[in-house]
Amino acid sequence: MPYERRMLIREKAMTELRAITEENFIDAFNLHLAPGQERFVSHPIRSLAQAYVYREQCQPFGIFAEGRMVGYVMVVYDYDIPEYDIWHMMIDQSMQGRGYGGEALDQVLAYIRTKPFGDSSRVALTCHKDNAAARKLYESRGFAATGAEFGDEVELAMTVE
Numbered sequence: 270m271p272y273e274r275r276m277l278i279r280e281k282a283m284t285e286l287r288a289i290t291e292e293n294f295i296d297a298f299n300l301h302l303a304p305g306q307e308r309f310v311s312h313p314i315r316s317l318a319q320a321y322v323y324r325e326q327c328q329p330f331g332i333f334a335e336g337r338m339v340g341y342v343m344v345v346y347d348y349d350i351p352e353y354d355i356w357h358m359m360i361d362q363s364m365q366g367r368g369y370g371g372e373a374l375d376q377v378l379a380y381i382r383t384k385p386f387g388d389s390s391r392v393a394l395t396c397h398k399d400n401a402a403a404r405k406l407y408e409s410r411g412f413a414a415t416g417a418e419f420g421d422e423v424e425l426a427m428t429v430e
């Protein structure tokens with residue numbers, strides 16, 4: 270369905286973050302990106318492999334709405350900087366454009382404000398330079414480009430209270 274039409278039928282979203290557990294990890298495996306979006310974000314399968322490596326400093330979440338997992342996101346704490354990083358946020362292709370990504374980002378920021386791993390107030394992420402939709406979403410929540418670039422990815426950051 271075209272993005273414009275999805276926005277017309279968008280209802281008030283009710284989104285919830287739930288930690289990835291043995292109860293729900295297969296649902297994360299079954300999330301799908303739209304054609305062409307693979308270059309913007311790692312699939313949750315790859316992200317969960319990274320979550321194992323960084324297991325002392327990260328929390329992967331399923332994004333739930335309408336009684337099922339509709340997306341995925343991971344929060345990582347970088348002790349070296351220190352800062353919170355948001356990795357691999359995605360909404361299943363069939364559920365994009367309904368407000369779930371925006372709500373999930375609000376909840377990720379609320380989670381980070383609880384300082385679950387360390388005291389930093391800096392939140393950072395990278396976004397592909399061609400990913401205008403995601404960039405617009407992040408900027409609407411207060412993220413701004415830092416000027417740092419990593420290949421095709423630009424760094425965005427904000428400070429939370």
Ligand SMILES: CC(C)(COP(=O)(O)OP(=O)(O)OC[C@H]1O[C@@H](n2cnc3c(N)ncnc32)[C@H](O)[C@@H]1OP(=O)(O)O)[C@@H](O)C(=O)NCCC(=O)NCCS
Pocket residue numbers: 272302306309310357358359360361364365366367368369370371372395396397400401402403405406
């Ligand atoms: C980016 C993504 C997570 C947004 O989730 P979503 O549920 O589709 O987004 P929402 O419906 O909550 O929309 C939030 C905002 O994003 C923007 N947006 C989302 N999809 C868009 C599109 N196709 N075109 C233009 N803007 C778009 C809009 O600014 C929207 O704000 P609005 O409510 O003022 O219109 C989702 O599209 C996705 O999974 N994309 C592929 C993976 C990806 O790029 N992840 C980000 C990696 S940095």
